[in-house]
Amino acid sequence: MESLEFIAIVAAIFSFFFIHTWRSNRNNPVTNWPFFGMLPGVLCNLSDIHDQTTTTLKQCGGTFLFKGPWLTNLNFLITTDPMNVHHITSKNFDNYIKGSEFYEIFEILGDGIFNTDSHKWKHNRNILHSLFRQNSFESLVVKTIHKKLESCLVPLLNNTSELGTVVDLQDIFQRFSFDNICSIVLGFDPNSLPNKLKEFPEVAFEKAFNKMEDTMFYRHIVPRFLWKLQKWLQIGQEKSYSECEKIIDQFLHQCISSTFQEQRKVRCTKDDDEPNFNMLKAIVEESEMEKVDRKFLRDNAISLLLAGRDTISSGLSWFFWLVSTHPVVEAKILEEIRAKFITNEENWLITSSLENLNKLVYLHGALCEALRLxxxxxxxHKSAVKSDILPSGHRVNANSTVIYSLYSMGRMEQIWGEDCLEFKPERWISEKGSIIHIPSYKFIAFQAGPRSCLGKNITFIQMKLIAITLLWNFQLEVVEGHNNVCPSVSVVLHMKHGLKVKVTKRGIN
Ligand code: HEM
Structure with a gap:
């Protein structure tokens, strides 16, 4: 009897607590529950996390404090205020570091550029920055893309249009970007994209990369002690992560060994015509071969692979989806290509110069627009070294986390105006017909400040070459019934259900 009374009292206290919390949070966008904090709300809306976060941020004026479960480290300030972002990424740059938590979540990246701070990051950045500036690097990127377009992507899409089969364009872009970035960074093409519509090969290294990304996201939403425990027990997501890590490491070590072997035979000449130029070799050159160690190469190679694969394929997938669902934009891009890019030469794409690419202002605007949305x-996310006050007046405690949502920032009326949700390449073009410069702390897709993306220029070159080739030669029609195009829950903004399209050869050329 006594124990029944006890249970009733405990139940009454809990009910009171929950009803009180529910009542006082009724008007709040996110309910802060006793013990569980705001986590239940996140978990319930996980499949729609980016749009839910955007709605909440709009309701809160652009910045709010997320409270995780008690006794966990899941508390953070989240913001879309461009002045806060400018402060974090540039003005008070030294105070906002990646930090130890980021390092743990992305441990597979080791001491590569993405994962390091202060002098280690500076050392990585200096080496990679001088590499990205080399002319041979830009021409390597262009040659690699041309070759892959000609030998794989165009024949594959020709074949697809002949057979009338529906294909997943996102999967195709993933494979295309993976082969390209492996060729550029490692000098090795894993050939994950075939040139005919047969079963796509399973490349273990590529699969391992996908799983690794899932784990990165998982570690963002599960309390640290829990994923650490899973890792220690080798169960669930963490077990498959360890398997992927082995596959990735084995593969990278093979590539590094063959780079060293080749270097011993012949020192890289950095010549434009050097047939086997790749980033690994160039890093060895840049950092003087005697001093560079395998771990440094491995850590930066994996960072570059991650940087250059998923970003480009995600950007391309959203761009082609937006263009194929906005026929007026598509027609304007084609008109611009015809007027400013096509020459009488037979191989106009290959012979065309990079200056010609710069003339495609409308296409540039359309790409920026896709990357904005x-x-x-x-x-x-960044970790504050010392406590600080953000321009919005919000306080940041020492060692706490600040997150800025790039997705939400692209959808804020305060930054982009009332038509912020519309796909309008025109917003990027001035009356004189040139591209309008928008500061990077507003157009944040490539990050802002000293840690901004090193691959921005080559990204636009690659995306333009691919867009021109595909749009000029093919009509890509999103298949009926495949309207459910929405973002996946991941550290990279993939499409949850892929991008199913029907490919038809264009009759205009
Ligand atoms: C659509 C394409 C791309 C987008 C949207 C993009 C975006 C970004 C973002 C948001 C960051 C900051 C990441 C962080 O600090 O956690 C970054 C950094 C970086 N990106 Fe990109 N990126 C793209 C393509 C590339 C490519 C193709 C490369 C080169 C292979 C590249 C190389 C890098 C490097 C090396 C950094 C590290 C900069 C640093 O920490 O100092 N990116 N990029």
Missing amino acids: FPPVPFE
Whole structure:
């Protein structure tokens, strides 16, 4: 009897607590529950996390404090205020680091550029920055893309249109970007994209990369002690992560060994015509071969692979979806290509110069617009070294986390105006017909400040070459019934159900 009374009292206290919380949070966008904090709300809306976060941020004026379960480290300030972002990424740059938590979540990246701070990051950045500036690097990127377009992507889409089969364009872009970035960074093409419509090969290294990304996201939403425990027990998501890590490491070590072997035979000449130029070799050159160690190469190679694969394929998928669902934009892009890019030469794409690419202002605007609405990296987080006050007046405690949502920033009326949800390449073009510069702390897709993306220029070159080739030669029609195009829950903004399209050869050329 006594124990029944006890249970009744405990139940009454809990009910009171929950009803009180529910009542006082009724008007709040996110309910802060006793013990569980705001986590239940996140878990219930996980499949729609980016749009839910945007709605909440709009309701809160652009910044709010997320409270995780008690006794966990899941508390953070989340913001879309461009002045806050400017402060974090540039003005008070030294105070906002990646930090130890980021390092743990992205441990597979080791001490590569994405995962390091202060002098280690500076050292990585200096080496990679001088590499990205080399002319041979830009021409390597262009040559690689041309080759892959000609030998794989165009024949594959020709074949697809002949057979009338529906294909997943996102999967195709993933494979295309993976082969390209492996060729550029490692000098090895895994050939994950075939040139005919047969069964797509399963490349273990590529699969491992996908799983690794899932784990990165999982570690963002599960309390640290829990994923650490899973890792220690080798169960669930963490077990498959360890398997992927082995596959990735084995593969990278093979590539590094063959780079060293080749370097011993012949020192890289950095010549434009050097047939086997790749980033690994160039890093060895840049950092003087005697001093560079395998771990440094491995950590930066994996960072570059991650940087260059998913971002480009995600950007391309959203761009083609937007263009194929906005026929007026598509027609304007084609008109611009015809007027400003096509020459009488037979191989006009290959012979065309990079200056010619720069003439495609409308296409540039359309790409920026796609990256604004669907930034491939949807959120960023930083750890505050010392306590600070943000321009919005919000306090940041020492060692606490600040997140800025790149996805939400692209959808804020305060930044982009009332038509912020519309796909309008025109918003990027001035009356004189040139591209309007928008500061990077507003157009944040490539990050802002000293840590901004090193691959921005080559990204536009690659995306333009691919867009021109595909739009000029093919009509890509999103298949009926495949309207459910929405973002996946991941650290990269993929499409949850892929992008199913029907490919038809164009008759205009
Ligand atoms: C659509 C394409 C791309 C987008 C949207 C993009 C976006 C970004 C973002 C948001 C960051 C900051 C990440 C962070 O600090 O956590 C970043 C950094 C970086 N990106 Fe990109 N990126 C793209 C393509 C590329 C490509 C193709 C490369 C080169 C292979 C590249 C190389 C890098 C590097 C090296 C950094 C690290 C910068 C640093 O920490 O100092 N990116 N990028």
